[in-house]
Amino acid sequence: MSLLAVGTVAFDAIETPFGKTDKIVGGAATYIAWSSSYFVSPVRIVSVIGDDFHMPELHALENRGVSIEGIKIMKGQKSFFWSGKYHLDMNSRDTLITELNVLENFNPVIPETYQDSEFLMLGNIDPNLQMRVIQQIENRPKLVVMDTMDFWMNTQKDMLLKVIEKIDVLTINDEEARLLSGEYSLVKAARKIIKMGPRFLIIKKGEHGALLFHENSVFSAPALPLEDVFDPTGAGDTFAGGFIGYLAKSKDISFENMKRAVINGSAMASFCVEKFGTERLKNLDTEEIEQRIGDFVDLVQFDISLV
């Protein structure tokens, strides 16, 4: 199976109650690629960077079977840069700096060699760009997963809804689900959003886990209770990468298998937050990941049949 990930490859500067970083590598597509690379190969990235980018990070991704052919390098320009500061609860943050730079005139182009990608992950990016990606792909992928955020709901609602109509799985957080649907109850919000097009909806709740909605069913996955959430940056993208990576690996897009994919995504996200940026995602091994999945099983499983 092959996975195409479209999204930002960027620099972040992060401040949390535990410390702060200078410019480090971040971006949705970066996290998606690291995370999914533990499940599926090839992973292909479509993105844009400036010639200021830290190329060893991309080469490290290549070493994990990620194709960077679709990452356009803009000569003489700077990479997208975001800087933010997290509050103590790690669920809220203030954006300190957003420099669009190369993103300002980004026009994603899908290389011919990527056309056979069977799974498509549309990272959080301007819905106009997400739409251009969908339109360029000749054969519809088996599954299209899309992430977005409140900013696009407030500024590009019409185009956002057109994209949402075309995808299979939407991943947003609880506040965004409320904003998009106009419903406070997440059950009501989910019902409305599923009517907008996607057959599956994942509502991410940070430290409270995630809900997967499909038809009249819902699955609840917890987040792993951690001693410390060191840096939540990229946790949602890492979740998405693990989720779609697991589906691509197992070639099964049933609701039952999506539950397992949510657990795999949650496990990957639980690694991500243990260190700054992508650091913790770089040196995982299969055993560690399986151990973490086991922690999730222990965390939620109970045998009610013994009653």
Next chain:
Amino acid sequence: MSLLAVGTVAFDAIETPFGKTDKIVGGAATYIAWSSSYFVSPVRIVSVIGDDFHMPELHALENRGVSIEGIKIMKGQKSFFWSGKYHLDMNSRDTLITELNVLENFNPVIPETYQDSEFLMLGNIDPNLQMRVIQQIENRPKLVVMDTMDFWMNTQKDMLLKVIEKIDVLTINDEEARLLSGEYSLVKAARKIIKMGPRFLIIKKGEHGALLFHENSVFSAPALPLEDVFDPTGAGDTFAGGFIGYLAKSKDISFENMKRAVINGSAMASFCVEKFGTERLKNLDTEEIEQRIGDFVDLVQFDISLV
């Protein structure tokens, strides 16, 4: 098995985004009794009320096998009264009125006929009163579960810690766990609190479910995603009643069985919030409860072995 519940039997006036009530029957011991009565008999209440109380509610409880012998009626005095208004998120509320009334000079007395109670639920009340209850019981119950709140942590910390030292299971919410331990991370908070005495700690997270901590293990139970949370009043007490009621019924206080008890408590709480006050708890049947337990199984179970 027999269960002794100590706590308030009171009047509430509640305002939620869905409506408001006049004075209706509430109080921790009332919710605990309704909820546990579906699992165990006899349930025995120790509490105090004024002669203004609505007696048909107590007779309805008697009809479910609840003993009200331990409820002292203070002639010429008024019952405890609380009035509050919930915000849209239903997790936060403003207290509008607190009239202690009979609670001001309450001195709980355990009737001789209650001395053989095997399970003890200490509802949220002044820790000095909780201690007096513990001291009056001649043979230590098989299990003592205790609820408390931030108010006592701020005003009666020393006595609260003395009570916590003597119990088996403490149930508090996430903010209270942080306040009691001085730790933001719930994992760290749980470790500190368990060192204070209780072998088990349940951290209630409202719509986000509950965490059960024991030694180095943790179990996460979701809340059932509901179309509407109509009135959260009493949900925590209803949870506690279902939790300890289930344990009393199954006579098994192992960690594995406590997981099932958490699910049973969560199921009862999910009924409680569907209507104002105790209304929804009055006419449940076993089939409905089993169906709801089944909803929880569907909500969280996944078969990772199929990977």
